[in-house]
Amino acid sequence: MIERLEVPQDLHRNSAVVQAAGYERTGQTLIDLVAHSTGHKNFGDIDVLDVGCGVRFTQTIVNSDIPLKSYTGVEIHRPIVDFLQKEVEPHDSRFKYAHWNVHNAMYNPQGLCIGDQQAMPVDGHYDVICLISVFTHLTPTDSLALLKLMRNCIREDGKLFFSAYIDDELTFFEDRVKGHPLRHAYYGRDYMVSLIKQAGWKIESFNDKDDDSYIQHYFVCTPA
Template sequence: MSDVVFKVPNHLRRGNVKHNQLESVNQGVALIKLMAREFGLQDLGQSRVLDMGCGCKLVQAFKQEDLPLGEYVGVDVFPDLIEFLQNEVDDPRFHFQYLNSHNAMYNPEGEPLSENTRLQLDEESFDIICLFSVFTHLAPHDYVAMLKMLRRYVKPGGRIIFSLFLNEATEGGHAFWDGVVRDWTENQEKIFGGKDEFIESVQDDEPVDFLDWDPSQPLKWAIYSRKNALRLVEGTGWEVESLNDPVDIIQHYMICRPI
């Protein structure tokens, strides 16, 4: 792939590949293709997409490969990024909105997210709602609030897809824990008393419902048990269609449909 077509200054970028725009764009292209595949589409040319916690990865990816797109709305709690995208993306298919909702890691001064939080968007108007690396930073009450709040905006027959950290090691995946084990630190040695004990604990049948992995960096790693991740969807207006193992560009990811 050639150089990045639509560049975003590094100080407006978040996530683990923020200093490598090309890598980030490649991931974005792969995520768009994954969504098309999962939803049985050739591409997203006819889809209206709501990207919550959008960052800039998907917009850069659409631009990079001129990928087909119906319409895209990106929402984020990062005002400078949203302003930049509103000013610099000169394409009527793309829209960006700032939302001042609280997140312990990204927007600690924001207003609490609730099922009554409103986006300035038409209800029941999106085919696809996606959140990549957003539930990975949500506390359980926001996990539920986010699902309930977004339910309003999906078309009947639409889908939501989101990545999350599950408290389980997955063979061959780039699961969160693989990285933890690889980058084992003294701090983790102190918490878990040794690598072997730790590996045993994540292979446990009954991991804790929720773990804020590094309390010194609140919600940097929001880790759920599989059971809890599924249970928290109940009563939100969605039902789980699939909970998928990680693949190279994404952690575990869930797909739900509206009920």
């Protein structure tokens, strides 16, 4: 088993606020939030799929020795996957990583269209699928396509947890930072709810933005 993971600074994908608060401190807070919001004490008895995983949850789980059954991370940024597949996967069978070459204007402009994908790049079904700060950088078309693909990866009694920028004043969608595509992708709440339902999910809870947990608004969903 791997005991310590040192991540090169250029692979971190979090904001300056998160960096200042600490990757592992915020990682621990968010792992607890995901586990508790989806009805679990921790990650000790569940198979977790983290889409847009970055490096933070892996670093936190390894360095803080967090209980874990299994963790699968999907990323569109190839160097992150190369690093985790080399430094973590061969040393601890609980961790697996997959590269997914899909398009994102901010993170992977050369990638393929998510809507053309037949499946997520992973096998099997998961107890919890989580996405922290990923829908915050997705177009509505990509959000719907991703929600539909993930619907095929959840266990019958599994749960989906994801954060998003929600603005109740907004009817549809607004890419808010001019000149920086998808840096802040805002959704009207009813519009996001309609995408979630269209993709075959039922909303269990909608939760306010929580600065103390370093998270935007977040949804917990079950398969409909």
